[in-house]
Amino acid sequence: MQRVPFHLVEFSPWPLTASLGALFITAGTASWMHGFRPTLVLVGLLVVILTSVVWWRDVIREGMFQGFHTAKVATGLRQGMILFILSEVCFFGAFFWGFFHSAMGPAVELGSTWPPVGVVGLDTFSVPLLNTVVLLSSGVSVTWAHHSLLAQDKSGVVWGLVVTVILGAYFTYLQVNEYLSAFFTISDGVYGSCFYVATGFHGLHVLIGSTFLLVCLVRAIYDGFSDSHHVGLESAAWYWHFVDVVWLFLFTFIYWWAGTGA
Template identity: 55%
Template sequence: MFFLMKPKANMVQRHPFHLVDPSPWPLVASLGGLSLTFGGVLFMHNYKGGGELLCLGVITILYVMFTWWRDVIREALFEGQHTLAVQQGLRLGMILFIVSEIMFFFAFFWAFFTSSVSPVFNIGGVWPPTGIEAISPWGLPFLNTILLLSSGASVTWAHHAIVGGFKKEALQGLGITLAFAVTFTLIQGFEYLSAPFGMSDGVYGSVFYMATGFHGFHVIIGTIFLAVCTFRLYLDHFSRQHHFGFEAAAWYWHFVDVVWLFLFLSIYWWGFNLTV
């Protein structure tokens, strides 16, 4: 009897961490990323089959995103694998991810201030450069600023509603946030269509479209993130004590808000009124 019970005793987990089961998704994601990269290069150089390889990579990455996060949700919600220790690790991982995103945007701000504070003679020695008609900050950019700051308030309202156990109010807060986010993206697209300069118009166009364009891409990601959280909230995946999936989305959205505030103050407002 002792020998029969011994192997079972050795299988008892004596730590609070989650040992992830073997998964095919890291390998599939790597192959998808490889296909995406090679396909993108071949497509941009007009090689035959480049577009198909690029589409295959995109589809593979999207499929892995869905299945891998589905597995994580199942581990957390149905298997109870996300203990307090695991949640702490997830929080630290999300914080480090946001820090890496801050460094990403820091490069664009560095390029902007380097070019604007000390403009070279090639662009006329002034900022905005000679021949560039800068966009006024008090039109669509200011409206977008109000929308994003308001969305930050509504997502905070939704967070407090989840903590308080008010599902209906949380859904309303997330719905308002998503409406603001979609409106922001539409206005940003209209601004691009009506802008008096393009990305190829010197350093000003490059910095402007790279900074605001990547921010817009992050807005789209955050919108999808919050939309998934809204669907999960509707399905009662979140409790008052355990809702890190939503917290991660809220942190990311606040990061997007803060980046836009710096973009508005520096590129739109300060850059528009700068005279050298």
């Protein structure tokens, strides 16, 4: 019998396999850039995906079927998610620091202007503006799903998550097309590096958030949440709102502000 409100987890191999997968991806990407085949990258991605599936399965089982996620555990999970989002703020803060360092004092080698001489930026009020509307709309729909859950409206939860996942997938589709039609690449100096690293990592976060919400959608369909026990959906909604806010900064500064020739 458990005598404390905390969940004392069992030994698990998943942290080790996740670390190995991340190592394979990192080492494989470095070797790929030096002319080797991307085999190690693909192996790492497969390991990370499989680990995520089984680890997520275990966490859902612990909370939904075994009852280990007490109120105290749920509070700890929320605090952990808040700290994780704060670490993500620092992560993107580094990219914005690098961007402003170059944009607010462009060197002579860049033509003393931003964007640099010879680089044609993207039209701010075409695909980037549409993506802004799409992502902000998805923030509304995920809030709809959250509040529907609090009101014990299963239909509202399901449809809110369906709309959010579709909008997230549409955002990814638009961004891929934007990359394919851009007039510059990541190798075009500091401008290309700042643009693709910042927007690319944001796109990766959209993919992760969409997957997170898709798992929540499946759980909602099978009554995996209640109005008093829904840490998973709450964390997914927080993460998605964070992705929305980061995009607003990207759109304002990297697309619009930098596109005016600042």
